[in-house]
Amino acid sequence: MNSPVSSRAEQEQIDATTKWPVLAFLGSAVFWLVVGGVFQLGASIQTHSPTFLAECEWFAHGRLAPAALDVLVYGWGFNAAFAVSLWLMARLSLASLRHGGWLLIAGKFWNIGVFLGVVGVLGGWSTSYELLEFPRFTVLLLIAAYAMIAVWVVTTFSLRNTENVFASQWYLLAAAFFFPWLYSIAQVMLLKAPVAGTLQAIVDAWYVSGIYTLWFIPLGLAIAYYFLPKLLGRPINLYYTAPLGFWWLISCGVLLGGIRLINAPVPVWVPTLGIASALLLPLPLVVVALNLLGTIGRDAGRAAASPTLSFIGLSIVSFLAWGVLTIVTSARGVATTFQFTLGPAGLDWLALYGVFSTAAFGAAYFIVPRLTGREWASPALVRAHFWSAALGLGLFTVASLVGGFKQGALLNDPSVPFGDIGPALAPWLAARSVALILGAIGHLAFAVNFFWAACPVNSGKCRPAVVSAPPDLPAPVGSEAHA
Amino acid sequence: MSDVPDKFRLEQSAASDESVQEVHSRLRANLPDKEHGYSKTPLILLGVMCTLVFFGSIYVAHYSIRFDPLVVNAHADRAKPDDGTKVVVTRAQLGKRVYQANCMLCHQANGQGQPNVYPPLAGSEWLANEERMIRIVLHGVNGPITVAGKEFNNAMTPFGGALSDEQIANVLSYVRSDWGNSHPEVDPATVARIRAETAARKTPFTAAELLQIGN
Amino acid sequence: MKNGLLIFVGLFTLAALSWAVMLLAPHRQYGGLGPAVDPVEGSVHPYGTSGLAAQGRLVYQDLGCATCHTQQVRLGTADLERKWGARPSYARDYVKDGVVLLGSSRLGPDLRNVGARLGDVPAAEYAEWFHKVLYAPSSVAARKPAHPFLYDVRPVNPGQASHKALRLTGSAAPAAGFEVVPTPRAEALVAYLTSLKDTYEYPDETKRNAPPPADQKGGH
Numbered sequence: 001m002n003s004p005v006s007s008r009a010e011q012e013q014i015d016a017t018t019k020w021p022v023l024a025f026l027g028s029a030v031f032w033l034v035v036g037g038v039f040q041l042g043a044s045i046q047t048h049s050p051t052f053l054a055e056c057e058w059f060a061h062g063r064l065a066p067a068a069l070d071v072l073v074y075g076w077g078f079n080a081a082f083a084v085s086l087w088l089m090a091r092l093s094l095a096s097l098r099h100g101g102w103l104l105i106a107g108k109f110w111n112i113g114v115f116l117g118v119v120g121v122l123g124g125w126s127t128s129y130e131l132l133e134f135p136r137f138t139v140l141l142l143i144a145a146y147a148m149i150a151v152w153v154v155t156t157f158s159l160r161n162t163e164n165v166f167a168s169q170w171y172l173l174a175a176a177f178f179f180p181w182l183y184s185i186a187q188v189m190l191l192k193a194p195v196a197g198t199l200q201a202i203v204d205a206w207y208v209s210g211i212y213t214l215w216f217i218p219l220g221l222a223i224a225y226y227f228l229p230k231l232l233g234r235p236i237n238l239y240y241t242a243p244l245g246f247w248w249l250i251s252c253g254v255l256l257g258g259i260r261l262i263n264a265p266v267p268v269w270v271p272t273l274g275i276a277s278a279l280l281l282p283l284p285l286v287v288v289a290l291n292l293l294g295t296i297g298r299d300a301g302r303a304a305a306s307p308t309l310s311f312i313g314l315s316i317v318s319f320l321a322w323g324v325l326t327i328v329t330s331a332r333g334v335a336t337t338f339q340f341t342l343g344p345a346g347l348d349w350l351a352l353y354g355v356f357s358t359a360a361f362g363a364a365y366f367i368v369p370r371l372t373g374r375e376w377a378s379p380a381l382v383r384a385h386f387w388s389a390a391l392g393l394g395l396f397t398v399a400s401l402v403g404g405f406k407q408g409a410l411l412n413d414p415s416v417p418f419g420d421i422g423p424a425l426a427p428w429l430a431a432r433s434v435a436l437i438l439g440a441i442g443h444l445a446f447a448v449n450f451f452w453a454a455c456p457v458n459s460g461k462c463r464p465a466v467v468s469a470p471p472d473l474p475a476p477v478g479s480e481a482h483a
Numbered sequence: 484m485s486d487v488p489d490k491f492r493l494e495q496s497a498a499s500d501e502s503v504q505e506v507h508s509r510l511r512a513n514l515p516d517k518e519h520g521y522s523k524t525p526l527i528l529l530g531v532m533c534t535l536v537f538f539g540s541i542y543v544a545h546y547s548i549r550f551d552p553l554v555v556n557a558h559a560d561r562a563k564p565d566d567g568t569k570v571v572v573t574r575a576q577l578g579k580r581v582y583q584a585n586c587m588l589c590h591q592a593n594g595q596g597q598p599n600v601y602p603p604l605a606g607s608e609w610l611a612n613e614e615r616m617i618r619i620v621l622h623g624v625n626g627p628i629t630v631a632g633k634e635f636n637n638a639m640t641p642f643g644g645a646l647s648d649e650q651i652a653n654v655l656s657y658v659r660s661d662w663g664n665s666h667p668e669v670d671p672a673t674v675a676r677i678r679a680e681t682a683a684r685k686t687p688f689t690a691a692e693l694l695q696i697g698n
Numbered sequence: 699m700k701n702g703l704l705i706f707v708g709l710f711t712l713a714a715l716s717w718a719v720m721l722l723a724p725h726r727q728y729g730g731l732g733p734a735v736d737p738v739e740g741s742v743h744p745y746g747t748s749g750l751a752a753q754g755r756l757v758y759q760d761l762g763c764a765t766c767h768t769q770q771v772r773l774g775t776a777d778l779e780r781k782w783g784a785r786p787s788y789a790r791d792y793v794k795d796g797v798v799l800l801g802s803s804r805l806g807p808d809l810r811n812v813g814a815r816l817g818d819v820p821a822a823e824y825a826e827w828f829h830k831v832l833y834a835p836s837s838v839a840a841r842k843p844a845h846p847f848l849y850d851v852r853p854v855n856p857g858q859a860s861h862k863a864l865r866l867t868g869s870a871a872p873a874a875g876f877e878v879v880p881t882p883r884a885e886a887l888v889a890y891l892t893s894l895k896d897t898y899e900y901p902d903e904t905k906r907n908a909p910p911p912a913d914q915k916g917g918h
Contacts, residue, residue, distance in 0.1 A: 011500070047805060050835075050843040057847040062762020091500050124760035128799060158702060162501070164508035165700050173702075177709045185717060197793040199725055201800045206720050229507070233497030238524055239510040247708065248532075254716030263772040264800060265787040267724060268554050269547035276539040283531055290524070306494050332557060336775055340768055340804040366494070411804060414779035418807050422841040470495070472502035508700070552728035553906050555788060556773050560910035572737040580740055 011470075017096040018087050019371045021103035025083035026364060028111050030447050032075025037440045039068035044436050048429035058122045066133045067121040073131060073211065074142070075114045077352060080360040081219050082107070082149050085172050087367050088226055089153050092169050093160035097152065106148035113141035129190055129204050131211060139187050143180065150176045167242045167291075171222035174250055178214040182207050198266045206257035209274075212348055213253035216356040220319065221249075221288065223359035224312050227366065228295045231309055232302065235473060237294030245287030252277045252284065259326070260344070262335040278330035285323040292316050307382050311362030314390055318354025322347060325401070337408035342428065346400020353439075354393050361389065361446065368453055377452040381445040388442030396435035403428025574668050578657030581650045585642060586658075594662040600637060602630035605662035613655065613669050615693045617677045620651050623687035641687060648674040731793050734900050743898040746794030747890065754890025757883050759797060761845070768801035769810040769894070773907070783811040783896065788903045791896045806842055814895035821892065826864065828888040829880055834870035848884040851876050 043065040046052045053059040090097045097103075117134030120126065125135040134142070153176050157169060186207040189195050195203065225242070229235050236242065258274020293316065296303050303309040325347055329338045338344065365382065369375050376382055403425055410421045548554045548561055583592070590596050594605035607630050609615060623641035627634060642651070652671040659666035733742045747755060758764070771783030778786070787810055792798045819827075827838065833849050835842045849864075854877045862885075863877035872878050880888070 046843060050841060054843040055846050057845075060761055060845065061843050062765040065765050066762055092504065094501060094504070121762075126760060126762060128759040128762065128764050128797060130802060162504045163700060164504040165702065165705070166504055166507055170705060173705055174709055177706070178713060181713045181717075185721070189721065194796075195725060195729060197728070197731060197795070198789045198798055198800065199721075199729060200798040202724055203721060206716070210716075226503075229503050230496050230498050230500070231494065235503075235506050235510055239507055241524065241528060243511075244528065250709070250712055254712050255720060257720055260802070263555075263770075263775065265555050265770055265789045265792065267550065267552040267727060267789070268557050268559070269543070269550045270720065270724060272543055272546040272557065273719070275546075276543045279539045279542060280535045283528065283535060286531065287528070308494065336772070340802065344802065366496075407804075412776045414776040418780070419839060419841060422805075470497065470499040470502075473498035473506045550727070551906055552724065552731070553789065553903050555786060556907040556909070558774070558909055559907045562910065564905055576738045579738075 011091075014090050014094070014096045015087075015370050017098070017100055018090050021097065021100045021107070022083045022087045022367065023371055024104055024107050025079045025086070026368065026450065028107060029076050029079035029083060029360075030443075030450050032071055032079060032111075032114065033443050034440075034447055036068055036071035036076055037436065037443055039064055039071055041433065041436045041440060043068045044429070044433040048426045048433065057124070063122050063124065063126065066126060066130075067118050070121060070131065070133055071114070071118055073352065074117065074134075075111075077216060077356060078110065078114075078146075079107070080357070080364075081175070081215070082110075084223060084360055084363045084367070085153050085176065085219065086149070086156075088168055088222060088363075089156045089172055092162075092166050092226065093156050094162045095156055095159050097156055098159075100152075103149060103152055106145045109141055110145035110149075113138045113145060116141070127191060129186075129200070131208050132186060132190060132204065136191055139191070143184065146180060146183075150180065166225070167236065167239070167246065168222040168226040170243070170246050171218040171225070174246070175215050175218045175222070178210060182210040182214065198264065201261060201264060202257070202266055202270060205260040208348075209257035209260060210253070212351040213256055214250065216352055217253075217319065217322075218249075220315050220355040220359040223363045224292055224316055224319075227308055227312055227362065228292060229473060230470075231306055231366075232295060232299055233471075233473060234295055234297075234299075236291050237297070238290050241287045242291055245284045245291065248280070248287070249284035252281050256281075256326075259330040259335065262330075262332055262339060275330045275332065278327050281323055281327050285320055288316070289320060307386060308362040308366045310386055311358045311365070311389070314393070315355050315359035315362070318350055318358065318393070321397070322350045322355060325350070337412055338404060339408070340411070341404035341407040342400045342425075342432070343404025343408070346397055346404060349400070350393075350397055354397070358389060358393070361385065364446075364450070368450065372453055374453050376449055378449060381449045385442040385445040385449070388438045388445070392435045392437075392439035392442065394435075395438065396432055399428045399431035399435060403431070574653045574656035575660045576657075578650075578653035578655070579661075581646065581654040582657055585646070586654065589639075594658070598633075599635070602628065602633070602635045604658050605664065607631055607664075610659050610664055610666055612696070613659075613666075613673060614677065614696050616655055616659075617651065617669070617674050618681060618688055618693060618696070620646070620655065621674075621678055622681060622684055624690065624693065625687045626689040626691075628690035638687065643678060648672075648678065728789060731790055733793060734790060734898070734902070736898075743900070744791055744794045744896070747893050750886050750889040751893040752796075752890075754886035754888065754893075755796070755799075757887040758799065758890055761887075763809075764799040764801045766801075766803055766805040766842075767807065767809045768804050769808065770800050771808060771810050771896075777808060780807075781815065782808045784814075785896070785899060785904075786907075787896060788900060788907075790900060790903065809891065809894060811896055812894050813892045814897055824892060825888050828891050829864050829884060830866070830870075832884060832887070833864060833878060833880075834866060837866060837868065837870040845884075848881055848887070850879045850881055852879060853877075 042053060042059065043061060046054075046061045046064065050061075053064070054061075057063075086097060086103070113134075117138040120135035120138065121133045126133040127135060153172065157173065186203055189203045190200055194200065225236065255273055255277040258271040259278055261274065262271040264271065296309075296313070300313075303313055329335055329343065329347070365376065406428070407421060407425050410416045410424060545561075546557045548557070548559050549563060589601040590604050591601075594603060596603040604610065609619075609630060619639065621641060621643035623639045625638035627636045629635075646654070648671040651674045652669045656668040658664070659669070733744055733746075735742055769787075771777045771785070771787045773786035777783060791810075792800075829849075830838045831840050831842070832845050835844055851872050853875055854860075854863075860877060860879050863879050866872070866878060
């Protein structure tokens with residue numbers, strides 16, 4: 001086993017091996033983020049102005065809306081996840097990423113798969129299963145690309161130069177393991193050898209729930225667990241509770257799919273089990289709050305001054321909000337009002353964007369200068385990104401929840417003709433569009449900054465980054481002194 | 484280069500990865516020693532865990548309705564249904580379909596037949612004798628025949644080849660019990676016996692032959 | 699938590715548990731559920747769509763109608779009072795649907811029983827109403843995106859107006875000398891929508907989903 005990395009030179013060596021794969025994944029991610037944002041905005045406008053783009057078959061709402069979500073999940077979400085997991089696993093394993101060139105090929109295949117999938121959905125070859133709309137011919141491409149990338153993450157972990165396995169690594173391993181499990185089983189049971197009847201709905205609900213609770217949320221938490229001690233110079237508060245929080249969150253997550261099937265024509269014990277899992281969710285929320293908010297402690301001001309930590313703060317708050325809302329809306333009575341409205345989509349967006357994307361933005365703001373050797377060109381754009389992301393997320397969540405409950409109340413009131421519900425909902429739908437515009441502004445700011453910093457052409461304009469050797473984390477008070 | 488970075492300029496990390504790993508592993512290994520033996524936090528968490536699991540289990544027990552796959556109603560009766568779900572179907576009910584497929588064309592849905600053309604079945608005295616009825620259905624009947632006081636002279640096709648014993652028993656049970664008739668059911672075994680007895684017969688019966696089969 | 703292998707074993711156990719409980723168990727329970735056969739009439743329920751209606755389901759899928767429309771009638775909610783169905787939807791209703799399109803959003807109304815909803819209206823008028831909803835929803839006061847690409851606006855052959863042409867008035871009507879004719883895809887889709895009816899009362903499901911008798915003490 002090599003001696004542990006202790007010098008700045010060796011840390012830079014790890015960064016050098018991760019440079020091209022991570023930047024390539026981040027670049028693709030940013031591209032898909034912008035494209036997906038445009039699609040999503042178009043779909044959102046169509047909800048309150050049904051005539052928008054209606055004549056064009058390729059942009060019919062039933063095709064545009066799923067395409068938008070798929071681009072944001074598989075294009076932006078997965079590429080950003082790959083970038084961050086590779087870098088994070090390399091850094092925490094204190095091991096360099098070997099033969100990273102292969103990852104560029106894997107990334108290309110992944111992007112080709114996403115592109116073909118989106119074209120498939122817009123062109124009318126959608127499978128019509130939520131989050132699995134990409135046509136069958138993209139499946140093997142995506143699985144093969146993913147397998148390569150996950151193998152790299154796991155191999156880097158197994159070749160680690162440190163005995164210790166930190167919390168972020170548990171979450172990264174969980175995510176890396178669960179996605180192929182979820183995806184391949186769902187593809188087999190829905191498309192390859194389809195199960196009959198409403199079993200399909202159960203499989204789809206299991207998959208969609210898994211994507212949010214077992215892939216995106218663990219990745220967001222992995223990022224938060226790493227950057228808080230690293231940037232604040234303090235260990236995670238009550239760290240010994242972290243494994244409990246991890247295992248409990250995963251245990252809840254694996255059975256949570258049923259809450260999407262309340263009142264559905266499936267055996268009633270399936271949603272009941274989902275609701276029971278949601279009932280168990282407060283524990284990991286408490287542990288994560290103790291760990292992460294406790295680490296920030298009174299240093300909220302210092303955290304707010306750092307772009308990385310301000311985004312991560314957004315992520316933590318979103319996670320806690322998501323958790324509480326999931327528990328509350330899983331109760332049968334509340335779910336009967338909440339389901340089939342804007343609300344569940346708002347909650348899903350809170351997981352994808354609030355928990356994961358904000359953390360990924362924060363991580364990117366830390367990682368990219370270290371890889372390119374150049375600072376971010378414009379602090380103003382960074383600030384603009386943060387505020388538009390925060391405001392956009394907040395507005396979208398509030399509009400979805402409040403509008404959702406209102407819509408649910410109207411749906412469940414038989415004296416209200418269905419035609420009256422649309423106009424009553426229009427202001428909330430419009431608010432969501434506004435929120436997406438705000439978010440898009442932030443993403444453009446991020447994209448501009450990113451390509452300015454990452455692109456080697458602009459070498460004259462930016463100051464070279466100075467990374468001083470990081471000091472050691474202070475040992476916690478009261479623990480044994482060690483040699 | 485410089486001392487304290489500006490706000491939003493490149494931020495420096497406050498700890499190396501190595502020390503992050505090392506310090507946290509020490510935290511895992513040495514739980515902080517509290518003076519009073521147990522730290523409050525894990526006890527509270529333990530309490531939370533147990534409460535949640537307890538309530539979760541009660542919820543599952545209450546709302547899974549025997550894990551019955553056909554139940555979608557969370558508030559359905561939790562008691563096991565008795566097997567009175569079996570719908571009792573009589574031969575007459577089954578026979579109705581056979582009648583509609585084969586007999587209705589001539590004898591009509593209301594069993595009245597057509598005056599001077601097809602004899603009625605409603606109120607027909609022939610129905611009382613199942614030996615005769617079975618023979619009629621198996622091999623047909625032609626020539627003059629008196630039904631309910633009216634004369635008919637037509638040919639009825641045999642149905643022995645088209646219908647099984649079960650079907651013939653069913654349709655006769657239906658005809659004998661509907662439209663005001665009330666005669667007992669016909670058993671498929673009877674049909675089978677008569678089919679065997681008349682196996683050699685190639686031509687339809689006549690009324691005179693049938694009337695000789697006393698009952 | 700130092701041992702990578704232990705972490706992997708733990709994750710695998712949880713994944714296997716999830717699959718076994720949520721996917722395998724329901725599959726064992728009702729994966730082989732077939733249609734119910736009425737003991738008296740001998741009819742099979744559900745019968746399944748075929749022909750034009752089956753093609754229409756493919757059109758429904760490819761246009762992504764499930765994005766805004768659900769196909770499940772819920773028990774104990776206003777769905778029954780809105781006459782979206784005479785009874786709640788049961789799992790058996792979907793066993794013959796190749797792709798089950800339960801949907802998860804109701805920007806538009808539930809469609810599971812839309813074929814039964816217009817009551818005694820003759821089938822041709824029914825189909826006409828669906829075509830109007832798809833071509834020019836504002837003409838029938840429906841607030842939904844139009845799908846004009848499913849229709850051909852073509853010049854009328856002199857003296858031979860197509861019997862399939864839609865009868866539109868006002869702003870939705872085509873220019874003089876033109877008629878709006880549904881394409882085969884539109885006809886298939888309407889055939890599918892007209893076929894959506896779940897009216898059979900399954901004796902087994904009805905019995906098992908009945909609430910407990912009111913006189914039962916301590917029941918729920």
